[in-house]
Amino acid sequence: MAPISDTANVLARHDLPGILAAINAEVRERFGEGRVADYIPMLGSVPVDRFGMALVALDGQVHCVGDAREPFSVQSVSKVHSLTLALEVAGAELWDRVGREPSGVPFNSLVQLEFEGGVPRNPLINSGALVVADVILSHYQRPREALLEFMRARSGNASVGVDREVFASEKQTGYRNTALVNFIRSFGNIHNDIDAVLDFYYAQCSLEMDCLDLARSVLFLADEGHCPVSGVGVTRPDRAKRINAVMLTCGTYDAAGDFAFHVGLPAKSGVGGGIVAVVPKVMSLCVWSPGLDTKGNSLLGGYALHRFTEMTGLSIF
Ligand code: GLU
Numbered sequence: 001m002a003p004i005s006d007t008a009n010v011l012a013r014h015d016l017p018g019i020l021a022a023i024n025a026e027v028r029e030r031f032g033e034g035r036v037a038d039y040i041p042m043l044g045s046v047p048v049d050r051f052g053m054a055l056v057a058l059d060g061q062v063h064c065v066g067d068a069r070e071p072f073s074v075q076s077v078s079k080v081h082s083l084t085l086a087l088e089v090a091g092a093e094l095w096d097r098v099g100r101e102p103s104g105v106p107f108n109s110l111v112q113l114e115f116e117g118g119v120p121r122n123p124l125i126n127s128g129a130l131v132v133a134d135v136i137l138s139h140y141q142r143p144r145e146a147l148l149e150f151m152r153a154r155s156g157n158a159s160v161g162v163d164r165e166v167f168a169s170e171k172q173t174g175y176r177n178t179a180l181v182n183f184i185r186s187f188g189n190i191h192n193d194i195d196a197v198l199d200f201y202y203a204q205c206s207l208e209m210d211c212l213d214l215a216r217s218v219l220f221l222a223d224e225g226h227c228p229v230s231g232v233g234v235t236r237p238d239r240a241k242r243i244n245a246v247m248l249t250c251g252t253y254d255a256a257g258d259f260a261f262h263v264g265l266p267a268k269s270g271v272g273g274g275i276v277a278v279v280p281k282v283m284s285l286c287v288w289s290p291g292l293d294t295k296g297n298s299l300l301g302g303y304a305l306h307r308f309t310e311m312t313g314l315s316i317f
Pocket of ligand 1 (some may be wrong): 074076108126177266272285
């Protein structure tokens with residue numbers, strides 16, 4: 001694999017539209033693999049035979065293939081954005097309330113919290129994201145608007161919004177999230193009203209965006225915290241570095257080791273079938289295919305990223 005320092009040249013060396021077209025063709029041969037998440041009823045009705053991929057490079061190149069412009073439910077991909085917002089207001093103190101170790105257990109598990117005093121393992125699993133939501137609620141006057149504004153500015157798409165049906169579906173069936181937030185609260189690690197925390201969390205999960213929106217929305221992580229889409233500094237370089245680190249080690253549920261092995265990029269997945277990935281100093285990517293593997297990651301999305309890093313040599317390793 002080429003070291004990242006060579007990647008200005010790597011971009012020029014590769015036929016990126018050709019690579020995306022080849023991956024698209026390969027993935028479509030495998031349609032039907034994986035299962036859509038049906039524990040959230042509204043997600044269960046999404047067709048499994050969809051695949052989109054978008055990449056946005058720091059040199060301005062943008063490439064899309066397949067269903068890259070079809071909006072989908074971002075779900076846990078938004079945990080990257082909420083973490084960024086929380087770090088801006090809480091700084092390093094955030095790490096007193098949430099850890100940064102892989103959990104090794106499913107994303108909505110309760111068991112570790114009992115042993116670890118209500119401090120979630122990391123901000124990219126549900127328990128951690130609920131604490132992050134609590135931090136945001138404590139610091140922002142209008143938290144939901146702040147998140148929406150952030151997503152719209154980062155993606156360059158002013159029409160990004162919450163899918164009301166998915167939101168209602170999550171709220172109605174969020175038994176585990178309700179359990180998690182109450183359990184964490186019992187340890188004193190949630191400070192706001194439980195329903196307000198859950199509502200914020202469901203709103204972030206229910207955002208509807210497409211691959212291009214999402215790829216753009218994390219481009220600041222490829223550029224040391226600077227967002228070329230909006231032209232502003234989103235977060236400090238040291239924070240961008242740490243968000244990338246947490247994505248690499250914790251961003252793909254309890255398959256983060258396997259994902260690093262096969263793909264080797266900081267990434268975050270969601271049960272809507274989206275995965276964002278960052279090639280530091282080069283580009284950001286988003287893939288989407290709703291069929292999930294047993295860990296909750298998009299099966300064909302993960303495969304597409306694997307093939308992309310194989311074909312381009314772009315990986316942090
Ligand atoms: N809204 C989902 C939940 O809370 C998000 C899960 C995910 O994408 O990891 O269960």
